[in-house]
Amino acid sequence: MFKIKSAALAALLGLTATQGFAQEVTLRFQHFVSPKSANPKYFIEPWAEKVEKDSGGRIKVEIYPFMQLGGKAPSQYDLIRDGAIDGGWVIPGYQPGRFPEAEAMEMPFMVSKSAEEASKAAWIYTQKHLMDDFQDVHVIAAHMHGRGLVHKKGPSVQSVEDFRGLKLRGPSRPATLLLDKVGATPIGMPVPAFPEALSKGVVDGGVITWEMSPSLKLDQLTDSHTDVAGEQSLYNLYFIWAMNKDVYDDLPDDLKVVIDANSGYFASAWAGRAHDTGDKDGKAIMAASGNEIATLSEAETARIQTLGDEVIAEWIVDMDKKGLDGTALIEDARAAVQITRNPSAPMN
Known part of the structure; x- marks a missing residue:
């Protein structure tokens, strides 16, 4: 104390x-x-x-x-x-499951990459x-945090099909729900455990930010880093x-x-x-390492976003079963995102 x-x-x-x-x-x-x-x-x-x-x-x-x-x-x-x-x-x-209402902000493509x-x-x-x-x-x-991307051993992800069979670390329930939806095998773990899991082959990669990549030695432990197209983050x-x-x-x-x-x-x-x-620092370090830096096409991003919408729809049903208004939570999260794009947003 x-x-x-x-x-x-x-x-x-x-x-x-x-x-x-x-x-x-x-x-x-x-x-x-x-x-x-x-x-x-x-x-x-x-x-x-x-x-x-x-x-x-x-x-x-x-x-x-x-x-x-x-x-x-x-x-x-x-x-x-x-x-x-x-x-x-x-x-x-x-x-x-302890703070389910917080998950609304973590839904796929909910927030800006900023x-x-x-x-x-x-x-x-x-x-x-x-x-x-x-x-x-x-x-x-x-x-x-900033944009969440896919970091993995081997070549970059180019399509939804490339996720199939991959064991990927996810930091939260919404992230693992999306990984499961695209066909990967999600493995939930906190960030400190990620490097060891990679080095021991427990996972093939995972989703995390640019900024965390250098401290986790992802320039050495992975070979490619894949973002989605557009202004919204794959996950956050x-x-x-x-x-x-x-x-x-x-x-x-x-x-x-x-x-x-x-x-x-x-x-x-x-x-x-x-x-x-x-994120700017981390991306520069990953690029300097010679690792592959990739961005999914708009078409493949749209496919993932459609699957992300399914995650949101299923999450709403789950929240409703818990006695929460899932639709209202998602609407309020989206409204908060829109408010921040307005110069008159509240400052306290």
């Missing part, structure tokens, strides 16, 4: 924190990837630095990569909720549908950046203001923009 230094000292001197010294807080956040990955490099670390600067040094945010504070990536939400860590980066989809645009939509959708789901943590940002993944609710509630009001000023629409867009920057 976070540490308050000066308040305790003030108490020993018979002073209140406001009468004595400024309160100093250390927050311990963790994530599950390399610090050289795009989100930590371009969002998490700069966010921590900005919070420290904006607080006049009264908040220090320590960032621990690779789950160094303990636990596994799929348990990150519970680690934050239970106070094992003060905050961290969460992929709700790593716990399939992670910043998709992340703005994610925040808008989160505000409408997910704050109750995440009520036992304090949500700072909700965002999407939904994240939250969150902190323990009690830790946030126990902050003095002026430090809550600092966290709040670095939260919401602004922080979500920033997190998405980090992925866009990382």
Whole structure:
């Protein structure tokens, strides 16, 4: 849990924190990837630095990569909720079925290939549908990563038929549903497990972003990288950046203001923009390695999109069985995407 230094000292001197010294807080956040990955490099670390600067040094945010504070990536939400860590980066989809409403944003061809645009939509959708789901943590940002592509050993995918028989890693239920629909054998696994699965032949490839490719050594472990045509992403993944609710509630009001000023629409867009920057870097590294960089034809992309529409239709039925309005969730996700293309979109 976070540490308050000066308040305790003030108490020993018979002073209140406001009468004595400024309160100093250390927050311990963790994530599950390399610090050289795009989100930590371009969002998490700069966010921590900005919070420290904006607080006049009264908040220090320590960032621990690779789950160094303990636990596994799929348990990150519970680690934050239970106070094992003060905050961290969460992929709700790593716990399939627990946060079903979040899956609407992850549906095939739902969001733009621009992670910043998709992340703005994610925040808008989160505000409408997910704050109750995440009520036992304090949500700072909700965002999407950049375009999801197919990375595999051997030649690139050129048609729907080329997916057949491939064992492909998928990060979430919507992604694995699509992989199954196109004829691949989906294998769900968190990102830290992907390189070893590739090296041992457990999978033939998988779907992930450009930006994660270098840190996972996909230039060495795979031979080709295939995107779909058009402006919409084949698949995408939904994240939250969150902190323990009690830790946030126990902050003095002026430090809550600092966290709040670095939260919401602004922080979500920033997190998405980090992925866009990382995608450019990652694609350049993959291209420089000599690996094949491919884009499916518009016709084959349309075939996959048709199969993606089937995934969405079946997901709606599944949500309805759970007592949720699946059609409304999809409509609201699409509406959020459209709002972000309007310059007058809300900024908080």
